[in-house]
Amino acid sequence: MKGGATMVKTEQIQLRSQGNSQVIDITEPVGKIVVGCGLRAGVVTLFHVGSTAGLTTTEYEPGLARHDLKAAFERIAPEAGHYEHESTWHDDNGHSHVRASLLGPSLSVPFAEGRLTLGTWQQIILIDFDTRPRNRTIICQIIGE
Amino acid sequence: MKGGATMVKTEQIQLRSQGNSQVIDITEPVGKIVVGCGLRAGVVTLFHVGSTAGLTTTEYEPGLARHDLKAAFERIAPEAGHYEHESTWHDDNGHSHVRASLLGPSLSVPFAEGRLTLGTWQQIILIDFDTRPRNRTIICQIIGE
Amino acid sequence: MKGGATMVKTEQIQLRSQGNSQVIDITEPVGKIVVGCGLRAGVVTLFHVGSTAGLTTTEYEPGLARHDLKAAFERIAPEAGHYEHESTWHDDNGHSHVRASLLGPSLSVPFAEGRLTLGTWQQIILIDFDTRPRNRTIICQIIGE
Numbered sequence: 001m002k003g004g005a006t007m008v009k010t011e012q013i014q015l016r017s018q019g020n021s022q023v024i025d026i027t028e029p030v031g032k033i034v035v036g037c038g039l040r041a042g043v044v045t046l047f048h049v050g051s052t053a054g055l056t057t058t059e060y061e062p063g064l065a066r067h068d069l070k071a072a073f074e075r076i077a078p079e080a081g082h083y084e085h086e087s088t089w090h091d092d093n094g095h096s097h098v099r100a101s102l103l104g105p106s107l108s109v110p111f112a113e114g115r116l117t118l119g120t121w122q123q124i125i126l127i128d129f130d131t132r133p134r135n136r137t138i139i140c141q142i143i144g145e
Numbered sequence: 146m147k148g149g150a151t152m153v154k155t156e157q158i159q160l161r162s163q164g165n166s167q168v169i170d171i172t173e174p175v176g177k178i179v180v181g182c183g184l185r186a187g188v189v190t191l192f193h194v195g196s197t198a199g200l201t202t203t204e205y206e207p208g209l210a211r212h213d214l215k216a217a218f219e220r221i222a223p224e225a226g227h228y229e230h231e232s233t234w235h236d237d238n239g240h241s242h243v244r245a246s247l248l249g250p251s252l253s254v255p256f257a258e259g260r261l262t263l264g265t266w267q268q269i270i271l272i273d274f275d276t277r278p279r280n281r282t283i284i285c286q287i288i289g290e
Numbered sequence: 291m292k293g294g295a296t297m298v299k300t301e302q303i304q305l306r307s308q309g310n311s312q313v314i315d316i317t318e319p320v321g322k323i324v325v326g327c328g329l330r331a332g333v334v335t336l337f338h339v340g341s342t343a344g345l346t347t348t349e350y351e352p353g354l355a356r357h358d359l360k361a362a363f364e365r366i367a368p369e370a371g372h373y374e375h376e377s378t379w380h381d382d383n384g385h386s387h388v389r390a391s392l393l394g395p396s397l398s399v400p401f402a403e404g405r406l407t408l409g410t411w412q413q414i415i416l417i418d419f420d421t422r423p424r425n426r427t428i429i430c431q432i433i434g435e
Binding site for chain 2: 102
């Protein structure tokens with residue numbers, strides 16, 4: 001094995017979200033950053049900056065994206081539930097924080113031969129749980145060779 | 146500190162799963178890939194290719210593996226629930242997709258002195274949520290020195 | 291792009307936890323390790339060693355940390371529920387294992403210009419789900435340049 005040509009490249013994806021568990025497909029901008037960096041193989045570390053949204057993958061189609069994922073999070077952390085967070089800050093997004101912590105802010109996706117190793121029906125998504133529109137930043141950092 | 150000898154190695158683990166929230170211990174094949182790459186320290190990025198299974202760790206014993214984990218996912222996304230995904234595709238695995246998105250497709254496990262930094266009672270597992278037997282591919286990518 | 295100066299540094303964070311879904315903010319020790327390694331950009335892979343605690347991020351304030359996160363995990367895996375794990379080992383922490391597997395043991399946080407890319411109100415936390423006080427080890431591995 002040869003080595004010694006590994007490098008780090010840190011980029012950002014910026015987007016506007018509507019909140020309320022909106023699911024946003026970010027596969028295309030992530031793929032463009034991978035192609036643009038010109039590296040052959042490595043890992044993309046995605047990290048959402050903030051505590052009311054998270055990252056995962058899904059088959060991005062309207063049923064899952066607009067209904068089914070939100071319904072599951074409503075079971076885990078109901079919007080109308082009682083949250084001490086809301087007593088602390090007098091706001092309305094306790095459920096948003098809980099959902100985001102459970103989903104998690106980071107996702108690591110390998111790439112090889114210049115392409116993300118996603119399945120055909122597998123897209124990278126941000127789920128924004130906040131209760132109002134937000135500008136979001138996702139760090140997209142590549143380590144590879 | 147010295148540096149400059151970091152390299153990337155991308156392998157795959159292939160397996161046959163029965164689906165229905167089957168829990169499969171993949172610690173041994175991951176460990177073999179780490180030993181086989183001959184690197185001293187680094188990170189293994191595991192990534193499940195597809196949108197109806199996910200990765201995590203657990204104490205791999207029959208109680209958790211065959212009953213308790215499945216029971217929790219049944220609370221989050223019941224098999225008999227209503228899923229718009231199933232209206233889109235006329236299939237039966239809406240709950241499989243939701244469970245997989247919540248668990249997540251990626252797991253990052255450091256290794257040092259040639260060994261995974263797992264606890265004694267901590268195994269790396271795939272949980273396959275699909276409703277039928279599937280052939281599965283897990284990318285196992287090592288970046289280290 | 292230049293390259294070839296990427297290196298790996300593996301450290302540990304040790305702490306004492308009270309268990310029972312205690313939330314512990316580990317942002318400061320992680321940040322110190324990043325500053326101490328003297329690297330400019332890269333990724334911190336955090337990994338909890340053991341199968342009854344997990345890692346994520348949250349806004350670390352008393353409402354979320356002492357009440358809201360625990361309440362959500364109580365919905366997913368109730369402490370008083372039935373767990374086959376407890377029949378296997380005659381212990382009482384089946385719910386701890388299930389919660390830890392769902393939250394996940396690993397978290398990947400990029401850093402750039404020597405600083406973690408966290409939001410202002412976003413802290414790195416360990417949630418310890420075990421039913422008794424525990425000594426915990428979190429691997430903190432840095433790959434960067």
